[in-house]
Amino acid sequence: MKALRSVTSTSIIGLGLLFASQASANECELKIAATDAMQFDTKELSVPASCKEVTLTLTHSGTLPKAAMGHNWVLAKAADMSGVATDGMSTGADAAYVKEGDTRVIAHTPLVGGGESTSITFSTAGMNAAEAYQFFCTFPGHWAIMQGSFKIKA
Numbered sequence: 001m002k003a004l005r006s007v008t009s010t011s012i013i014g015l016g017l018l019f020a021s022q023a024s025a026n027e028c029e030l031k032i033a034a035t036d037a038m039q040f041d042t043k044e045l046s047v048p049a050s051c052k053e054v055t056l057t058l059t060h061s062g063t064l065p066k067a068a069m070g071h072n073w074v075l076a077k078a079a080d081m082s083g084v085a086t087d088g089m090s091t092g093a094d095a096a097y098v099k100e101g102d103t104r105v106i107a108h109t110p111l112v113g114g115g116e117s118t119s120i121t122f123s124t125a126g127m128n129a130a131e132a133y134q135f136f137c138t139f140p141g142h143w144a145i146m147q148g149s150f151k152i153k154a
Contacts, residue, residue: 029055034071036062038145046151051124058109059117066113071137072096073109075150078132080104085143097138129154
């Protein structure tokens with residue numbers, strides 16, 4: 001009976017370690033949805049400081065086409081959000097309303113329309129828990145409403 005308990009305990013511990021390592025990897029994968037009502041489905045995203053790369057999937061859960069109600073996901077320092085969005089407006093949809101080479105942009109997705117999704121993977125090098133980051137949509141007129149905080153958890 002003692003031997004059976006030992007094997008069972010070892011098996012449970014092994015399964016726990018397996019699930020813990022899977023959960024750790026999943027903490028670096030984020031999902032966010034955008035709607036036809038110019039809303040993200042969350043106002044805050046966060047990842048542990050241990051994530052060296054983050055994969056984000058943006059889904060447009062609405063039905064309107066990209067030309068009418070396109071959405072993207074852009075990440076920048078909070079202090080840079082307004083400038084990034086304003087400078088991006090003149091670049092057009094093909095550039096996802098993000099100025100080419102804008103060093104203030106940490107990461108961004110292409111534009112998606114209703115029913116579409118896209119994923120990006122970006123490095124967290126240089127990001128830290130003490131800095132305030134914002135995510136937002138740079139489709140003209142959207143960034144003032146479609147925004148949220150992005151946090152690196154220490």
